[in-house]
Amino acid sequence: MxxxxxxxxxxxxxxxxxxxxxxxxxxxxxxxxxxxxxxxxxxxxxxxxxxxxxxxxxxxxxxxxxxxxxxxxxxxxxxxxxxxxxxxxxxxxxxxxxxxxxxxxxxxxxxxxxxxxxxxxxxxxxxxxxxxxxxxxxxxxxxxxxxxxxxxxxxxxxxxxxxxxxxxxxxxxxxxxxxxxxxxxxxxxxxxxxxxxxxxxxxxxxxxxxxxxxxxxxxxxxxxxxxxxxxxxxxxIFNDLNEWTIGVATEETCALTVLVTVVSIPAENRAVIDAGSKTLTSDLLGPPTGKKGYGYVKGHPDVTIARLTEEHGMLEVKDARKRFKIGQHLEIVPNHVCPVVNLADVMYLMRNGQCERQIDVLARGKNR
Amino acid sequence: MxxxxxxxxxxxxxxxxxxxxxxxxxxxxxxxxxxxxxxxxxxxxxxxxxxxxxxxxxxxxxxxxxxxxxxxxxxxxxxxxxxxxxxxxxxxxxxxxxxxxxxxxxxxxxxxxxxxxxxxxxxxxxxxxxxxxxxxxxxxxxxxxxxxxxxxxxxxxxxxxxxxxxxxxxxxxxxxxxxxxxxxxxxxxxxxxxxxxxxxxxxxxxxxxxxxxxxxxxxxxxxxxxxxxxxxxxxxIFNDLNEWTIGVATEETCALTVLVTVVSIPAENRAVIDAGSKTLTSDLLGPPTGKKGYGYVKGHPDVTIARLTEEHGMLEVKDARKRFKIGQHLEIVPNHVCPVVNLADVMYLMRNGQCERQIDVLARGKNR
Structure with missing residues (x-):
């Protein structure tokens, strides 16, 4: 159940x-x-x-x-x-x-x-x-x-x-x-x-x-x-890192973030989050930006989400073990928000740090 | 409804x-x-x-x-x-x-x-x-x-x-x-x-x-x-173009295909199918292959799925209007089958060209 x-x-x-x-x-x-x-x-x-x-x-x-x-x-x-x-x-x-x-x-x-x-x-x-x-x-x-x-x-x-x-x-x-x-x-x-x-x-x-x-x-x-x-x-409605990078959005107007958890810090230069391509998608930023990675880790502008597998996101970070703890939450602004939402059954509407309600993504997967 | x-x-x-x-x-x-x-x-x-x-x-x-x-x-x-x-x-x-x-x-x-x-x-x-x-x-x-x-x-x-x-x-x-x-x-x-x-x-x-x-x-x-x-x-269980390209699968052992429709042939060198990144994902083939595109169009080895937007796939093809018709079905072997299945609510089990039953992808989106 x-x-x-x-x-x-x-x-x-x-x-x-x-x-x-x-x-x-x-x-x-x-x-x-x-x-x-x-x-x-x-x-x-x-x-x-x-x-x-x-x-x-x-x-x-x-x-x-x-x-x-x-x-x-x-x-x-x-x-x-x-x-x-x-x-x-x-x-x-x-x-x-x-x-x-x-x-x-x-x-x-x-x-x-x-x-x-x-x-x-x-x-x-x-x-x-x-x-x-x-x-x-x-x-x-x-x-x-x-x-x-x-x-x-x-x-x-x-x-x-x-x-x-x-x-x-x-x-x-x-x-x-x-x-x-x-x-x-x-x-x-x-x-x-x-x-x-x-x-x-x-x-x-x-x-x-x-x-x-x-x-x-x-x-x-x-x-x-x-x-x-x-x-x-x-x-x-949400904006994303693409729009931010182009210059029509800011961090403040990026209204949707992916909440993730650090699940492993296996090396000094690597922390791993519980979001991979089945959460963030493999979408990269648009070609003119030249920017790499699979999203922006809020509060950590020097950290790159360098690689994704299906359920893992690999953060490139100096002093990973000093910087992060296993179990720590991070917020990610996704590269391209539309296909990210299309992978989710629900979104949580947050106001003043509280969850106001759950929004069901009822048209998720409706590609026909 | x-x-x-x-x-x-x-x-x-x-x-x-x-x-x-x-x-x-x-x-x-x-x-x-x-x-x-x-x-x-x-x-x-x-x-x-x-x-x-x-x-x-x-x-x-x-x-x-x-x-x-x-x-x-x-x-x-x-x-x-x-x-x-x-x-x-x-x-x-x-x-x-x-x-x-x-x-x-x-x-x-x-x-x-x-x-x-x-x-x-x-x-x-x-x-x-x-x-x-x-x-x-x-x-x-x-x-x-x-x-x-x-x-x-x-x-x-x-x-x-x-x-x-x-x-x-x-x-x-x-x-x-x-x-x-x-x-x-x-x-x-x-x-x-x-x-x-x-x-x-x-x-x-x-x-x-x-x-x-x-x-x-x-x-x-x-x-x-x-x-x-x-x-x-x-x-x-399904294999995919990645496994095929590596050499551990063949076209015959790629058991899952994406059935798509040609919805537009807007130019002589381009046909457009109704599957984009919300169906095929943006996953590319693994780095050693050097191959491009977003899947293999069965029966059309010279055709490249060159670009995807969310709901469109752009095929690069010579003589597109001679080759394809609007409304025509095509079968695609996806690059990476796992995240493709994760975008679908159902799969159809086909035997001898007939649909035997629908298989519900009940753990789709279960990324938590």
Whole structure:
């Protein structure tokens, strides 16, 4: 029988409630100030209670990647759900149909092929499913390039059962810039390219109402590009070492830490914690940072989490036996918080050093 | 409401039942042939039903890293559980006490400090908890070095409430060798060092009954070192691209694949699958291989899974639009199967192309 674990049983995730609330407030302010809608990506927290908190802060709706995430959010009564992911295949379309019974769903797509499945579903339900054309502004992941957008956009708009309502991008390539200024410039360029493209599509007769852009790191720059209508940041609720290293977060705004225990100090230059890749993930910091290691040990800036195996984290540290004790707790700011949360069943909401409540990561593992 | 998903709703994990059974049989044969006990590490499958299958194949007991894994296995009636991990702190000791009510637990430790907690627990229960001294034979993770073993072993043996029954190592450093022959030689050297150390400790009066060693990649070499009493391989049940690349597995013995769907072909040189780091993990292949990418696409040896974001996998491929279709399924052999399974709630046991049953990954996420 599984006992209820405590917030001191490590490794586990602690959320600093005050820091999280400030993060939510700040991004809501950015969106309001820039006059754009805020549609947070819930991939970061995967928790309906936190999505509801984002809506209380004025978010128009939420963004998800997978139908499984949307199902969990719809279970909590969230109605306005954008799936920023191509929906492909009979299984997915059947599940989407059920989701549409209880939520207002819009979907991003990047091909007429993928749009056809949605078109058939829309026709069978005698409605037009709102879709946004995904644009590749430089990340080279999914999405059509701006020169391809008109012909594919027209192809989608011509289909019955779907309504092309906008264009959408994730300007994640901005993070490949070496400096924050460079990232902001790249983000603004992406925003401008999106707005220009929307105008071009409108001139060609497409009714592009929305210009939706993404990313915590770029939101504060791209939201102010005139013509952008929506931002979809995700990580901002917690931030992480990536955002901190880029310069859009600080130690104080990193609201989620991993509480770990030193379980072994087998050498003078090595201490071992009870969190490995099954807790912290193997995600490294983004390429431009040049920084190594698997997270930041709070209070110990000279210590590197040099290696991980599945359940062990190896700290490189001078005078390990003087510095640490077996059984000591440490707090780690993870490199990339989203996949770390996705490994946890629960997070603990901490306020003034006390555990206020447990937050269930109900959409954890919902990758389908 | 969550619908029951099918084995064709991607991304999901497929187990080739025949390949898995052959893998189980082969390692059972190695152990029997070498005259050592087999105590599989269940970190790979995290599924009680598969642990029970390993016991049916003659395993003496199981190995786990965390108490949470042990709890799940004990729930399934498994009695002989070795925790190859230092148990540190009040929360863990309280949970260990409950676990000991229903299973025979032995524990590996590498310090007198960690042994003291176990000693108090053992005394309070008027029994001696079996412990094994963890030895660092070269991996430089946890464990004492052979020269330190005698004094620490004596310190542990002198404590009431614990019984030092053996020594234990994980010779994972053997995988840093450039060749399989090199890895086997390093494994045999580690085995010999363990046997020699056991003899030295015995001469000094310690009652070392067990010499336990680990690892799928090294088991077939180290099991035959005279004096070794137990092997603890984990990955062998499924194998993965790491084991295949090292040379101890083949495509045919890689029993677990990730079924994915091509969701976008946005460029002639790129196809995108619906599995990213939240499915395949960011684990790369071990350093000596020099190979890149995030898994092997079956039937497409020239295709590289070049980049992952959380829910996208970017395939580098020539003539992507001729080669693949949107909606097409692909099967991927993951780099490192253990953390991949740890991201899944279920696996599908496939036989002759049919889904025989769903296997719940009940110890998924049990990192505490």
């Amino acid at each position: 599984q006992v209820q674990l405590s917030h001191l049983d490590t490794p586990c995730l602690h959320i600093n409630a005050e820091a999280m609330e400030r993060n939510l407030q700040e991004m809501a302010h950015v969106a309001a100030d820039a006059g754009v809608a805020l549609r947070p990506h819930v991939k970061t927290h995967k928790s309906p209670s936190l999505a509801l908190r984002q809506l209380e802060y004025g978010a128009r709706g939420i963004t998800v990647a997978k139908i499984g995430e949307a199902d969990v959010m719809a279970d909590a009564g969230i109605k306005d759900i954008r799936i920023a992911y191509p929906i492909v295949g009979a299984e997915k379309l059947a599940r989407l149909a059920k989701l549409m019974d209880r939520a207002d769903v819009s979907i991003s797509i990047d091909s007429v092929d993928a749009a056809r499945g949605l078109s058939e579903l829309g026709q069978s339900r005698k409605k037009r499913i709102p879709v946004l054309l995904k644009i590749n502004t430089g990340l080279d992941r999914v999405g059509v390039t701006p020169p391809e957008a008109l012909s594919i956009g027209k192809g989608i708009a011509a289909l019955p059962g779907v309504e092309l309502v906008g264009i959408l991008t994730h300007e994640g390539h901005a993070l490949h810039e070496a400096t924050l200024d460079g990232a902001k410039r790249a983000a603004r360029e992406a925003g401008k390219a999106m707005v220009d493209l929307a105008e071009e599509l409108r001139k060609a007769g497409l009714n592009i109402k929305e210009v939706s852009v993404g990313s915590t790191a770029t939101a504060r720059a791209i939201a102010y590009v005139p013509g952008v209508t929506e931002i979809r940041p995700g990580t901002y | 969550q619908v029951q998903l099918s084995h064709l709703d991607t991304p999901c994990l497929h187990i080739n039942a025949e390949a898995m059974e052959r893998n189980l049989q082969e390692m059972a044969h190695v152990a029997a042939d070498a005259g050592v006990a087999l105590r599989p590490h269940v970190k790979t499958h995290k599924s009680p039903s598969l642990a029970l299958r390993q016991l049916e194949y003659g395993a003496r007991g199981i190995t786990v890293a965390k108490i949470g894994e042990a709890d799940v296995m004990a729930d399934a009636g498994i009695k002989d559980i070795r925790i190859a991990y230092p148990i540190v702190g009040a929360e863990k000791l309280a949970r260990l006490a409950k676990l000991m009510d229903r299973a025979d637990v032995s524990i590996s430790i590498d310090s007198v400090d960690a042994a003291r907690g176990l000693s108090e627990l053992g005394q309070s229960r008027k029994k001696r908890i079996p412990v094994l001294l963890k030895i660092n034979t070269g991996l430089d993770r946890v464990g004492v070095t052979p020269p330190e073993a005698l004094s620490i072993g004596k310190g542990i043996a002198a404590l009431p409430g614990v019984e030092l029954v053996g020594i234990l190592t994980h010779e994972g450093h053997a995988l840093h060798e450039a060749t399989l022959d090199g890895a086997k030689r390093a494994a045999r050297e580690a085995g010999k060092a363990m046997v020699d150390l056991a003899e030295e400790l015995r001469k000094a009066g310690l009652n070392i009954k067990e010499v336990s060693v680990g690892s799928t990649a090294t088991a077939r070499a180290i099991a035959y070192v005279p004096g070794v009493t137990e092997i603890r391989p984990g990955t062998y």
